[in-house]
Amino acid sequence: MIKNSKPVLFLSFAVCFIATLALPAEETTLKRKWVSTPPPKIEKGTATIAVLPDTEYYAWKYPELFYAQTGWIAEEALRRNIVYTVHLGDITQHNNHEQWTVARKSFAMLDGKVPYALVPGNDDYDNLENDDWEKLRQSSNIHRYFNPKVISKWKTFGGFYQKDRLENTYHLFRMHDRDWMILCLEMGPRDKIIHWANKILKEKKNHRTIVVTHAYLFRNNKRYDHRNGKERASPHPWGNDGEELWQKLIKKHANIMIVMSGHVATGGIGYRKDLGDHGNVVHQMMCDYQKKKMGGLAYMRLLEFLPDGKTVQVRTYSPYRKKLQISHLEDFKFVLKEGKGK
Numbered sequence: 001m002i003k004n005s006k007p008v009l010f011l012s013f014a015v016c017f018i019a020t021l022a023l024p025a026e027e028t029t030l031k032r033k034w035v036s037t038p039p040p041k042i043e044k045g046t047a048t049i050a051v052l053p054d055t056e057y058y059a060w061k062y063p064e065l066f067y068a069q070t071g072w073i074a075e076e077a078l079r080r081n082i083v084y085t086v087h088l089g090d091i092t093q094h095n096n097h098e099q100w101t102v103a104r105k106s107f108a109m110l111d112g113k114v115p116y117a118l119v120p121g122n123d124d125y126d127n128l129e130n131d132d133w134e135k136l137r138q139s140s141n142i143h144r145y146f147n148p149k150v151i152s153k154w155k156t157f158g159g160f161y162q163k164d165r166l167e168n169t170y171h172l173f174r175m176h177d178r179d180w181m182i183l184c185l186e187m188g189p190r191d192k193i194i195h196w197a198n199k200i201l202k203e204k205k206n207h208r209t210i211v212v213t214h215a216y217l218f219r220n221n222k223r224y225d226h227r228n229g230k231e232r233a234s235p236h237p238w239g240n241d242g243e244e245l246w247q248k249l250i251k252k253h254a255n256i257m258i259v260m261s262g263h264v265a266t267g268g269i270g271y272r273k274d275l276g277d278h279g280n281v282v283h284q285m286m287c288d289y290q291k292k293k294m295g296g297l298a299y300m301r302l303l304e305f306l307p308d309g310k311t312v313q314v315r316t317y318s319p320y321r322k323k324l325q326i327s328h329l330e331d332f333k334f335v336l337k338e339g340k341g342k
């Protein structure tokens with residue numbers, strides 16, 4: 001049991017409560033309500049991807065919330081046809097044994113039930129003070145707790161950038177009788193990673209693709225862009241920021257449908273769509289609930305790919321609170337549109 005039940009008690013009065021207070025400035029116009037119900041039953045033929053934003057506080061202080069998320073996914077996997085779970089990075093806060101152990105225990109609930117794709121966030125690396133970026137790049141303990149040799153044997157595992165390391169991977173699966181790929185990229189991907197990703201995207205040009213990287217969208221639905229001046233926790237010192245990633249990779253490929261990121265603790269939700277070079281619509285979304293009570297109250301995303309093969313229903317749900325969180329950035333639909341060229 002969670003010892004501190006005060007926030008839950010308080011929030012239990014908040015059913016259908018419209019919130020505009022205590023939100024970051026850019027969210028002050030956001031009208032949000034909570035509904036005490038599980039997500040509606042899916043229509044037959046729907047496929048679901050579950051999305052876990054920054055779980056760092058759960059791994060550190062509130063493991064019950066982490067277990068609530070993956071436990072719910074495992075329990076609902078068949079009922080909701082959950083074909084993949086994606087983590088947006090910052091799985092842990094301190095990249096240490098205790099927190100990776102919680103993360104591993106949490107994801108163990110999905111083993112053999114739902115495959116998952118992970119990316120490291122900045123907090124999944126050591127916090128080096130001497131700016132030795134190459135050393136920093138090697139410091140994540142993710143592959144010590146999620147065995148790459150085991151994961152590489154999954155039917156859905158496509159490949160690594162670097163053998164037996166999980167910072168950059170891709171995953172292949174079928175959804176609606178179509179080939180899909182989830183392409184996972186490190187924090188602030190380096191140019192050589194973008195080069196690799198461009199190659200994979202060309203090789204898999206017939207796979208509709210979801211790109212996942214920890215830091216991409218920033219506040220106000222804009223991509224991180226270092227040319228705009230100081231942006232909090234920018235990925236640019238690591239490598240390429242959101243705008244650079246868009247220019248060098250994302251917009252170039254007709255098969256990229258969705259980009260997902262987390263990381264932005266304040267103002268931590270966003271969505272935008274842009275046309276790629278080939279006329280495809282690229283839906284870009286960000287969520288990160290770590291500034292909520294208890295590090296996020298276990299809110300997570302569900303992407304429901306509806307039977308028409310093109311409409312995606314986005315939902316935001318906490319299996320801990322058993323509440324849907326509803327706003328125009330958290331409960332909405334978008335339509336997939338592929339590009340013409342390849």
Ligand SMILES: [Fe+2]
Nearest residue numbers: 090121122263
């Ligand atoms: Fe982060």
